[in-house]
Amino acid sequence: MDALKQQQNEINEFFIYMELSKLQKDPHNKKILQEIAMQEKEHYEFWKKITGQELKPQKLVVMWYIFLARLFGLSFALKLMERGEERAQEFYKRLIMKYPEAKKIFDEERIHEAKLLSLLNDGKLRYAGAIVLGMNDALVELTGTLTGIALAFNNAQxxxxxxxxxxxxxxxxxxxxxxxxxxxxxxxxxEPTKYALYTGFAYILTTIFLVTPFFFVTSAKTGLIFMFVAAALAIIIYNFYIAVAKDEDFGKRVKEMFVITFGVALISFAIGYVVNKYFGIEI
Known part of the structure; x- marks a missing residue:
């Protein structure tokens, strides 16, 4: 039943917003999250009158969003949750004719996003530029260079x-x-020091991600295949994070990074092939 499902969503979100508010040091962020939490509780009570059932929050769902907020920042967790709210709004539109009271809830759901955007002073997202710098550089430089080396020398290690x-x-x-x-x-x-640490860490993490396959195979060319798979996964995962947190076009970002990363790798492939073919170097 749609009403029961929405009732469950409302009680889940009440607990999520309340738990997230407890993590906030910024009083403004804390207050708005608590206000939205209480709205979600009111929405839950509305659907409870219709379904006649008492529901408990799904602990795993609540814990999941708290985990995302701690790991990836408040922006990512809230924006991901708000995507679910957009689907809920379509649900409310269908029910307004049957339950006129749902119009008030629908209007409140529409202003949630504006309120959330006003509070997103997210430290993790502020340093996203540093992560982009380190990760993009590592992807472009290492995929290109390792492709050239793997084509010139066949020893994976x-x-x-x-x-x-x-x-x-x-x-x-x-x-x-x-x-x-x-x-x-x-x-x-x-902060310059923190910005530098984020950049360096992103580069190192991407390096580990890309070179690990070469230590588990004997052929450098086989390692190259796994390296490209790892690079593709890194591009998709990171761009999903940025697309959600910054409301950007996921497809456009991924396409752009794929073209740059694998374009450089293709050029390096050609150079490595020439070295291997005409100089006969094989280690």
Whole structure:
């Protein structure tokens, strides 16, 4: 029954918003989350009168969104949940004719998003630019370079070790550049040290993700296939996060990163093929 399902959603969201409010240090964020939580409780009571049933929150659902907020930031967790709210609004539109009182709930649901956008002062999202910088650089540089090396030398472990050395050195270089960049733009409210750490960590994490396959296979070309799969997964996962948190076009972002990353890899593939064919280097 649709009404029962919506009643369950409302009690889940009441507990989610209340728990998220407890995590907030910003009084403004805390107050708005509590206000929305109480609205969700009122919506639950409305549907309870219709269904005649008492429901408890689904603990796993509540815990899941709290986990997402802690790991990826408040913006991501709330925006992901609000996508569910958009589907709920379509549900309310169908019910307004049958239950005129649902019009009030529908109007309140529509202003949720505006309220949420006003409170999203999310530290994790503020440093998303640093993660983009580190991750994009690692994807473009390492996929390209490792492709060229793998085509020139067939020893997978050699390629993997080379990738690790390059990744560590490049991450330190990137972190240093990021620190200087942030220090020159102190009006942005970004801490240079934290910005540098996010950039370097993103580069190192992406490096590990890309080079790991080479240590579990003997052929560098086989490792190359798994590396491309890892790169594709990294691009899809990260861009899903940004698309949700910043309300951006997921398809457009993914397409753009795929073209850049794999375009560079294709050029490197050609260079590696030439080296392998005409110089006969095989390790």
């Amino acid at each position: 050699y390629v993997g070790i080379t990738g690790v050395i390059m990744g560590v050195a490049a991450s330190l270089s990137m972190a240093g550049s990021a620190y200087l960049e942030a220090r020159e733009n102190q009006d942005s409210g970004i």
